[in-house]
Amino acid sequence: MFTLFSTPNWFNGYDLLFAAVNLVIALLIAGYSWKIYRINKENKFTYFSFAFILIALANIFKLITQGLIYYTPWRAVATRVVGPVVGMAQAGVNYSDLFFRTGFFLSMITMLGAWLLIYFVSQKKSGRLKSYYETSQIGLFIYLIGLISLVSNFKYSVFYLTSTVILGITVLNYYKNYLNTDKNRNAFKVMWSFVLLLIGNIAFIFVFIFESLYAVGEIFTLLGFLLLLYTHHKVTHK
Amino acid sequence: MATRRSRLELIFDILLAIQNKGGTIKPTHLMYKSNLSHKLLNNYLDELVMKELVFIQDIIGKKKQKSTKAIVLTDKGLSFLAEFRRMREFTDAFGL
Numbered sequence: 446m447f448t449l450f451s452t453p454n455w456f457n458g459y460d461l462l463f464a465a466v467n468l469v470i471a472l473l474i475a476g477y478s479w480k481i482y483r484i485n486k487e488n489k490f491t492y493f494s495f496a497f498i499l500i501a502l503a504n505i506f507k508l509i510t511q512g513l514i515y516y517t518p519w520r521a522v523a524t525r526v527v528g529p530v531v532g533m534a535q536a537g538v539n540y541s542d543l544f545f546r547t548g549f550f551l552s553m554i555t556m557l558g559a560w561l562l563i564y565f566v567s568q569k570k571s572g573r574l575k576s577y578y579e580t581s582q583i584g585l586f587i588y589l590i591g592l593i594s595l596v597s598n599f600k601y602s603v604f605y606l607t608s609t610v611i612l613g614i615t616v617l618n619y620y621k622n623y624l625n626t627d628k629n630r631n632a633f634k635v636m637w638s639f640v641l642l643l644i645g646n647i648a649f650i651f652v653f654i655f656e657s658l659y660a661v662g663e664i665f666t667l668l669g670f671l672l673l674l675y676t677h678h679k680v681t682h683k
Numbered sequence: 684m685a686t687r688r689s690r691l692e693l694i695f696d697i698l699l700a701i702q703n704k705g706g707t708i709k710p711t712h713l714m715y716k717s718n719l720s721h722k723l724l725n726n727y728l729d730e731l732v733m734k735e736l737v738f739i740q741d742i743i744g745k746k747k748q749k750s751t752k753a754i755v756l757t758d759k760g761l762s763f764l765a766e767f768r769r770m771r772e773f774t775d776a777f778g779l
Contacts, residue, residue, distance in 0.1 A: 478779075485770075493779055567778045631776035635777055677773075683768065
């Protein structure tokens with residue numbers, strides 16, 4: 446059986462619940478950003494919406510991949526479906542590694558893509574590159590996140606290290622935004638959401654030392670998304 | 684130097700000026716409050732009337748007892764103001 450890293454058995458299932466909550470929150474924010482784009486036609490709202498759709502997709506891939514690892518009935522169903530398609534009697538056993546690697550790869554690449562897009566969008570206009578350079582830089586970053594996601598299948602900490610760096614710079618951007626908006630309370634909450642997400646990612650890096658840090662990481666990630674939801678609610682129900 | 688207002692921001696400023704005057708305002712007052720030229724204001728007013736965000740009403744002046752026009756904010760205009768405030772809050776919060 447393919448192993449990316451070990452997680453505490455007592456936490457199995459809870460991380461899927463957290464991923465489901467994060468998925469719903471990401472879709473809510475993506476939906477409202479898309480609604481704003483439809484009104485004012487500014488591309489940054491599309492990018493922001495797309496970033497949160499990527500987060501939602503990352504959580505979907507995580508739900509499917511880890512759900513199949515945790516729950517034997519799900520694995521049995523998947524084997525019955527996949528077996529005839531790949532044409533092998535032992536499909537569930539022979540292709541399990543490929544399946545799980547693909548699942549984790551898709552989860553990582555979408556999540557990294559989301560963090561990168563949020564980082565680009567959170568920069569102030571003067572920090573954003575002009576269109577030609579922007580396109581070439583984005584092309585380079587897409588290549589790099591693809592490569593990092595592939596490597597992360599063999600060394601998971603590469604993914605969390607990269608996420609940590611991107612989230613760290615994003616936190617700085619949101620801190621600048623908080624100052625630029627005359628210390629807007631909602632901007633402060635968004636900054637802290639990303640701080641919580643950053644702490645979660647840092648915890649994931651050290652799972653190889655202490656397995657329970659996986660639960661810590663998941664809890665901080667959930668708290669980050671819940672704070673984003675709270676901010677979204679405060680803004681849209683004013 | 685002040686940045687140029689977008690079309691939506693201009694509409695918001697016009698509607699906000701009307702709201703701040705209790706929901707009814709004379710065209711000249713609106714022109715000064717929203718900081719627009721006469722021609723530009725008329726262009727936007729035509730659009731706002733068409734979209735039912737405002738309507739034009741004849742009122743009798745207090746001093747001269749003459750019929751004059753006033754611009755009145757509709758419920759739809761009020762909803763637009765509220766929605767635009769929410770959008771701006773979202774934009775500020777998420778640094779967009």
